[in-house]
Amino acid sequence: MADAAIEVRGLARSYGSVRAVRGVDLDVGYGECFAMLGPNGAGKTTTVEILEGYRRRDAGEVRVLDVDPAHGDARWRARLGIVLQQVRDLSDLTVQESVRHFAAYYPTPRPEDEVIEAVGLAEKRAARVSALSGGQRRRLDVALGIIGSPDLLFLDEPTTGFDPQARRDFWELIDSLKQSGTTILLTTHYLEEAEALADRLAVIADGEVVACDVPAGLGGRSRGTAVVSWAENGATRREETDEPTRVVQQLASRFAGEVPELAVSRPTLEDTYLTLIGEAASHAAGAEAER
Amino acid sequence: MSAATGAPPAGAPARVPTAWRLGWLRVVVELKQFFRDRESAVFNFLLPVILLAIFGAVFGSTTLEPTTITLAQYFVAGMIASGILYTSFQNLAIAIPLEREDGTLKRLQGTPMPKLAYFIGKFGMVLVAYVAQVFILIVVGRIFFDIHVPAGGQWFTFVWASVLGLVSCTLLGLAFSVVPKRGRGAAAIVTPIVLVLQFTSGVFFAFNQLPGWMQTFASIFPLKWLTQAMRSAFLPPEAAALEVTGSYELGRCALILGAWCIAALVLALVFFRWNRRDES
Numbered sequence: 353m354a355d356a357a358i359e360v361r362g363l364a365r366s367y368g369s370v371r372a373v374r375g376v377d378l379d380v381g382y383g384e385c386f387a388m389l390g391p392n393g394a395g396k397t398t399t400v401e402i403l404e405g406y407r408r409r410d411a412g413e414v415r416v417l418d419v420d421p422a423h424g425d426a427r428w429r430a431r432l433g434i435v436l437q438q439v440r441d442l443s444d445l446t447v448q449e450s451v452r453h454f455a456a457y458y459p460t461p462r463p464e465d466e467v468i469e470a471v472g473l474a475e476k477r478a479a480r481v482s483a484l485s486g487g488q489r490r491r492l493d494v495a496l497g498i499i500g501s502p503d504l505l506f507l508d509e510p511t512t513g514f515d516p517q518a519r520r521d522f523w524e525l526i527d528s529l530k531q532s533g534t535t536i537l538l539t540t541h542y543l544e545e546a547e548a549l550a551d552r553l554a555v556i557a558d559g560e561v562v563a564c565d566v567p568a569g570l571g572g573r574s575r576g577t578a579v580v581s582w583a584e585n586g587a588t589r590r591e592e593t594d595e596p597t598r599v600v601q602q603l604a605s606r607f608a609g610e611v612p613e614l615a616v617s618r619p620t621l622e623d624t625y626l627t628l629i630g631e632a633a634s635h636a637a638g639a640e641a642e643r
Numbered sequence: 644m645s646a647a648t649g650a651p652p653a654g655a656p657a658r659v660p661t662a663w664r665l666g667w668l669r670v671v672v673e674l675k676q677f678f679r680d681r682e683s684a685v686f687n688f689l690l691p692v693i694l695l696a697i698f699g700a701v702f703g704s705t706t707l708e709p710t711t712i713t714l715a716q717y718f719v720a721g722m723i724a725s726g727i728l729y730t731s732f733q734n735l736a737i738a739i740p741l742e743r744e745d746g747t748l749k750r751l752q753g754t755p756m757p758k759l760a761y762f763i764g765k766f767g768m769v770l771v772a773y774v775a776q777v778f779i780l781i782v783v784g785r786i787f788f789d790i791h792v793p794a795g796g797q798w799f800t801f802v803w804a805s806v807l808g809l810v811s812c813t814l815l816g817l818a819f820s821v822v823p824k825r826g827r828g829a830a831a832i833v834t835p836i837v838l839v840l841q842f843t844s845g846v847f848f849a850f851n852q853l854p855g856w857m858q859t860f861a862s863i864f865p866l867k868w869l870t871q872a873m874r875s876a877f878l879p880p881e882a883a884a885l886e887v888t889g890s891y892e893l894g895r896c897a898l899i900l901g902a903w904c905i906a907a908l909v910l911a912l913v914f915f916r917w918n919r920r921d922e923s
């Protein structure tokens with residue numbers, strides 16, 4: 353048995369003349385929460401839907417739970433949980449009816465009440481799905497994704513359109529799934545979501561993985577240039593440095609005590625991300641110009 | 644950097660539930676959705692009853708020469724045949740494009756549910772809805788329009804005509820579900836087809852009084868043969884005089900409906916799609 357839940361080598365897929373995915377490599381370990389981050393149209397959903405067995409691929413090797421998704425059978429599907437983007441089905445059933453019905457599809461379902469409780473829909477048990485709010489609907493989607501006690505859970509942009517509080521609540525839910533050992537592949541275009549949830553993340557731009565690391569190390573930001581700033585003579589002074597500790601020591605000895613308004617900052621995930629997808633975009637534009 | 648942060652989970656025992664067990668659960672869920680969706684319940688289920696009430700009240704006592712059969716009685720047989728078309732073809736050809744659009748089919752595809760269970764669910768829903776509808780039509784027809792309730796062999800005709808009609812029209816509904824490009828537009832494409840077939844197949848007007856070319860046109864499609872077989876089940880024997888050939892031609896009805904079952908099966912197998920056009 354392979355030691356990774358997801359292994360992807362050289363994945364490619366075109367729609368007509370548009371190369372949506374061009375040579376993606378990924379490895380997701382068992383028990384890991386892995387995020388794919390990228391702008392709309394970067395190829396995230398195509399990649400995920402190939403892994404889920406919905407779409408065919410033009411080239412590349414793909415193993416999901418040691419099975420090629422193009423030939424996944426019911427036993428393979430029983431080990432997956434899939435939370436799709438933008439689904440508006442089931443509106444005439446109640447929350448409980450939906451969860452109970454989907455539980456029947458799986459060989460080893462989780463207890464229906466426990467799952468409804470876990471996603472915070474206990475009070476909405478008897479409500480028609482059509483009467484749920486957007487956030488509640490998404491929670492039901494997650495309930496149906498985890499009802500079969502999956503080994504691997506796909507979450508495709510699970511919190512798009514959430515208000516900040518709903519998003520925080522949702523993150524707690526996903527965190528509890530992580531604690532229980534479920535492998536999670538999350539796609540999102542919210543940076544703070546990837547930073548809060550993911551053990552590792554890949555930035556996808558223009559159909560390619562442009563960076564893949566732990567959130568703190570993405571794009572070399574743990575080692576990159578830091579900015580030390582302080583106040584001196586009524587003005588804010590800044591110094592860019594690769595050795596912020598040395599700069600701070602010098603300042604400390606110069607000021608003989610507290611340095612006014614001292615701050616050391618590194619590029620935020622957002623800065624790094626924008627740089628990464630910006631590079632990908634200008635690279636693509638350059639390649640286009642060469643043609 | 645290693646991706647492997649944990650051990651693979653122990654191999655699942657994974658005996659996936661069977662298609663027949665899940666098919667039964669699908670029937671229950673399909674029926675709940677069918678009757679809870681007001682639009683589908685009125686449009687596919689109550690419409691024949693409403694039409695029967697209106698037509699019966701307006702034309703009910705007109706008799707069809709040279710018999711003593713009233714137009715209302717003639718119409719009940721046509722409405723029962725139409726009920727097959729409503730609960731199967733019209734119902735599925737409108738509902739499935741919506742299911743393809745709202746993610747129902749995509750979600751189901753992502754589960755271990757055997758695809759057969761989905762089709763069992765659709766057939767079961769159609770069957771239950773049709774039987775309930777026929778029951779209401781017969782009761783209403785009996786109380787208000789004095790229709791003839793099948794006797795002896797007529798029951799047999801009713802059963803085989805219903806089975807062949809339901810099988811062919813359900814499969815045609817599955818096949819036709821790929822035609823509407825958008826879920827919302829499906830009704831606008833499907834309903835006119837159903838109406839034209841009803842007008843030309845002897846549902847709203849006596850078939851033998853229609854122009855010859857219209858009779859020929861209707862003879863291509865299943866509804867004409869269904870209404871004919873239903874007339875033989877729900878009208879007294881003297882009504883055979885109203886048929887174009889003076890006979891119900893039951894052998895021919897069975898043959899043509901059977902051929903439609905096979906053709907519809909092929910069409911459904913070739914054309915039915917789970918994915919939207921832009922997803923594959």
